[in-house]
Amino acid sequence: MAPLLQAIDIGKTYPGGVVANNGVNLTINAGEVHAVVGENGAGKSTLMKILFGIERPDRGTLLLDGKPVNFTNPREAIDAGIGMVFQHFSLVPSFSVYENVVLGSEPRTGVRFDRQQAIEAVRALSEKFRLSVDPLPPVGQLPVGQQQRVEILKALYRDARILILDEPTAVLAPQEVEELFVAVRALVEQGRTVIFIAHKLPEVLEISDRITVMRAGKSVGEVAAREVTEKSLAAMMVGREVALRVDRAANQGALACEIKALKVTGENGATLVDDLNLRVHAGEIVGLVGVEGNGQSELLEAVAGLRPIAEGVAYLNGKSLAPLTILERRAAGLASIPEDRLARGLATGASVAENLVATRLDDRRYVRNGLLDLKAIKANTEKLIERFSIRVGGPGAAVGTLSGGNMQKVVVARELSEQPKLLLVNQPTRGVDLGATQFIWRSLTEARDAGAAVLLSSADLSELLALADRLVVLYRGKIVAAFVNSDDLTPETLGTYMLGIATQTPAEMQGALR
Amino acid sequence: MIELFMTVFSATFFVTVVRTSTPLLLSTLGGLVADLSGALNVALEGMMLVGCLTAVIVSVFAPWYIAVLAAIAAGALLGAVMAFFHLRLKADIILVGFAINIFAAGGTVFALTLATGGDKGTSINLPSKAIPALDLSFLGVIPGIGHTLVQFLSGHSILSWVAAFLVFAIWYFLYRTPWGLWLRGVGEYPAAPEAAGIPVNAIRAWSLLVSGGLAALGGAQLAMFNYVGFTRDMTAGRGFIALGAVLLGARHPVGALLAALLFGFFEALAVVLPGLFNWIPAELIRMIPFIVTVLALVLFSYRALRARQLRTLSKI
Secondary structure, three states: OOOOEEEEEEEEEOOOOOEEEEEEEEEEOOOOEEEEEOOOOOOHHHHHHHHOOOOOOOEEEEEEOOEEEOOOOHHHHHHOOEEEEOOOOOOOOOOEHHHHHHOOOOOEEOOEEOHHHHHHHHHHHHHHOOOOOOOOOEHHHOOHHHHHHHHHHHHHHOOOOEEEEEOOOOOOOHHHHHHHHHHHHHHHHOOOEEEEEEOOHHHHHHHOOEEEEEEOOEEEEEEEHHHOOHHHHHHHHHOOOOOOOOOOOOOOOOEEEEEEEEEEEOOOOOEEEEEEEEEEEOOOEEEEEOOOOOOHHHHHHHHHOOOOOOEEEEEEOOEEOOOOOHHHHHHOOEEEEOOOHHHHHOOOOOEHHHHHHOOOOOOOOOEEOOEEOHHHHHHHHHHHHHHOOOOOOOOOOEHHHOOHHHHHHHHHHHHHOOOOOEEEEEOOOOOOOHHHHHHHHHHHHHHHHOOOEEEEEOOOHHHHHHHOOEEEEEEOOEEEEEEEOOOOOOHHHHHHHHOOOOOOOHHHHHOOOO | OHHHHHHHOOHHHHHHHHHHHHHHHHHHHHHHHHHHOOOOOOOHHHHHHHHHHHHHHHHHHOOHHHHHHHHHHHHHHHHHHHHHHHHHOOOOHHHHHHHHHHHHHHHHHHHHHHHHOOOOOEOOOOOOOOOOEEOOHHHHHOOOOHHHHHHHHOOEEHHHHHHHHHHHHHHHHHHHOHHHHHHHHHHHOOHHHHHOOOOHHHHHHHHHHHHHHHHHHHHHHHHHHHOEOOEOOOOOOHHHHHHHHHHHOOOOHHHHHHHHHHHHHHHHHHHHHHHHOOOOOHHHHHHHHHHHHHHHHHHHHHHHHHHHHHHHHHHO
16 A cells, blocks of 8 residues: 655755755655654754645655645645644634634635534534534633644644644643643544654654654654664664763752742733742752743743842842842842743844853953953853854854754853853753753753752753752642652653642642752 | 703714714724734825825716725725735835825825816815715604604715714624634734635735725715815824724724714814804814824723733633
8 A cells, every 4th residue: 555645855955055854755654643753953844844835845756645746835735635733833812712723714604604513513523533622712711732632623624634743742741741642542543644743752652653763854764663762762863872861969058049938920910920939059950840831930030130029039148139130130140041042042143252241241351441352252252162062153153043052052151151159041952952952951960060059940841850959840820849859750740730730738848848 | 061062962963973983984994904904004094185185086077976986996006005015025014104194195285286287285176076965854754753863864974874884894794704704813813824724915915905995985085075175184183093093992893983983073072162162272172182082092001901900810
């Protein structure tokens, strides 16, 4: 039997000269879950965009049911039975679930949009594929996991035989991942085919039948999920053996940062962080666990001075941070790696050298008499590029031209160029390849061992479990659980608290809230 | 004071309010359609003004309804120009809008000079026509209320009735047809309709065309009913008030109607007040509609802010 979908020797070079795909082969059989794995920048997304008609390949052939196809836009791919769920959802927030599902292919009677029929269709679909979601509320009010179901329903409503899921688990809590997998299995049972893009290997091994591995724009192999291990798969992705392990803190120092009864409110008056008490000691990493949007970012921003504190205090080495400006906080030993490197961490149009010195414009070494000492700045940049092995043409290159991993290294280099006393870290390795992840993790643990107190937030639970010495779980701005990290601690345990299903008593938390 | 109340609650005053509201309502509906598609049409003012002049000049040579249609076409053409620059050439829509306003302010005077043979201020020596008023005096035969009905309903411009119908038609289009859903989706989050294969730019372009046509229709009412003839800058900021009325009307057709009536009411007041209070400088009275616009918008933003706060509070 001919494969359902086949890509043969696909090549794609973007106008900037970036070779995204260079000889990619992919064979998808009907009724299977096929994972495509690879590091960031390996060319997965480009390949999917080609399959879905967003990008056109420079060379190579696409075969659907053994016949060559050539999609010039997503509409043609949709009509051919291919559906795609992007990492960033394309849903209109104020529209109801059913309006979003049928948008573009509405049932009509005359010129009138037949709402009743649309609602019925959505109900029927969600029952058939076990994707339970109420068709009536606006999608903007739904949690992320449900929004994702709406996206899947959208593709199914258009009769997608092949469903491409682009990193679907990146935004989900462990329990939601389980529910998604139930739905994926239901889809396959009903004869649909799923292409699953991912980089979290345990999930890939759990859900997929076969796996295509991509590296540097090429497909380097296709394996059956039963026949590989996490380790051998990682080696295929990176091209060498990788060890993503870090050492725990050897010793813990004195109290560095104390947060007391902290309350943070949003612009609209909503409480984002509520009565939060936390102590961080020199030489330890405290992980903030939680589904995104439960106050982790706001907590870090309030301590960093990017957001006002409504009530309560945060002390750094016994000194209240509240009256200090951001610069004064930095002078007191605070460093911050923000969540969004493009929006808050870097000026993408400015050079690497300028970005590296941006937080030190009151430092006599780089600025004298109100003038920049370009020679000193350049020397400093070269030193940091060397130390953090940033891959860049030179100190004068614009940061925006760097890859995600190297951009993040610039942020890390700037924040760690001087040993901080308190280091705030938010999503340090989001969108960063494995090699850079390894490097950034090591930089963080080195800063910790040199005596920094580290507060770390990450959407990636495995990152938190790998790095943190203690973990606190936030749910709706409150600490609902606290753990001392150990090998027994599993993502599932954390997930129960992340979703607010369970809450520890103050006595239970006591041990881990030193 | 009693005189003022007598005036405000009279049938004549009601007819005046409808007359002053109609151009505003048509222009507001135009602003609404563009705004909901995600293209803020700041050129309503210029489109209205071009609509005024086109209607006046064409009516010299053709029947009134041809003149009205010509005005719509002129407005739609400006909408198409806007769409071309904004959507095809990717120019900033605010800048394109202001370019059209400036073009309209200068271009209408230039065209007026050519048409009148030298007059730069008014079209007073052009025999332009008026839009007929709809005579409903036959309702007078209804016993009891007939007389009142005639007083309130008769004598409005045909375009006032058209505008009232358009409120319903646009509401039906936006909330009851698939294309209305598309338009609102395009305005709120273009990535979603785009992913569903809906031509986002085509929808915005059509919205701008319709927007221009509606604004110019408002202009036709202004220059062929409220006043007969063209005066330079005769729209006097009505296009900008309409832009405010879109927001004040909570981006909904019925809201647009209410907002237009509110502004029309104060404009009508500015018409009758100088006769009643001759000790107040007429300039001050003519400022009333504009001051009301600013106050209404401030009040509206404040209320929207409060409502958002209350909503989030109730959710917690």
